[in-house]
Amino acid sequence: MHIKIPEQTEGGCSDIVSSSSFNTVAEAIVHFKCIKRRFFDVNSWELFMGEEQADFALCDDDGELLLEKAEVGNHVRIKIPGLHNYIGGSFDWVKIECIDTEEDEDSEIVFVRVRPCVNPMKKNGKIAHFHKEIATLSLLIKRDGSEISCEVHGRNEVPNTDHLTLLDKLRNEVVSLGGTVFASKFEWKNFTDGIIAKRNCR
Numbered sequence: 001m002h003i004k005i006p007e008q009t010e011g012g013c014s015d016i017v018s019s020s021s022f023n024t025v026a027e028a029i030v031h032f033k034c035i036k037r038r039f040f041d042v043n044s045w046e047l048f049m050g051e052e053q054a055d056f057a058l059c060d061d062d063g064e065l066l067l068e069k070a071e072v073g074n075h076v077r078i079k080i081p082g083l084h085n086y087i088g089g090s091f092d093w094v095k096i097e098c099i100d101t102e103e104d105e106d107s108e109i110v111f112v113r114v115r116p117c118v119n120p121m122k123k124n125g126k127i128a129h130f131h132k133e134i135a136t137l138s139l140l141i142k143r144d145g146s147e148i149s150c151e152v153h154g155r156n157e158v159p160n161t162d163h164l165t166l167l168d169k170l171r172n173e174v175v176s177l178g179g180t181v182f183a184s185k186f187e188w189k190n191f192t193d194g195i196i197a198k199r200n201c202r
Contacts, residue, residue, distance in 0.1 A: 076094045
């Protein structure tokens with residue numbers, strides 16, 4: 001499954017992993033079903049990022065809110081507190097370009113990859129994200145026997161500064177280089193920890 005994570009060729013990169021062990025494989029299987037629901041419920045991701053951090057919304061090709069399981073082709077709208085993106089209509093946008101699953105008797109993997117995209121509500125050809133289109137974010141959850149993990153891998157994280165105003169260029173450079181909590185490894189560590197947490201799982 002890791003072959004689906006793009007090769008790092010330029011810009012920044014990040015790798016965040018959280019894991020949790022269970023007493024039995026049976027317990028891990030039950031919990032993995034729960035975290036799969038969390039993983040595909042994009043509209044609830046903000047619950048795992050910490051207070052007053054980024055908000056996420058799953059949207060269709062026109063930027064309208066979707067209240068369903070994430071699918072390839074869906075957009076994810078991201079609101080970063082305090083640093084609005086004019087091109088994105090105050091939001092940053094990514095598109096889900098890959099979803100894959102693997103399963104056998106003793107392991108399960110669910111993989112999602114997103115990439116910066118245009119604002120689906122404007123469709124003006126301009127990437128509405130603080131990274132260029134070459135960047136990707138790969139997220140996966142995995143069960144290997146009685147151990148469960150969640151991983152986030154950023155690749156080719158190049159600031160998006162093409163064909164933008166000076167203010168938008170500065171904004172994207174700040175966010176891309178980690179000037180906000182959302183862009184930091186700490187913030188994504190909150191996410192990976194929260195997704196696999198044993199609390200509130202039924």
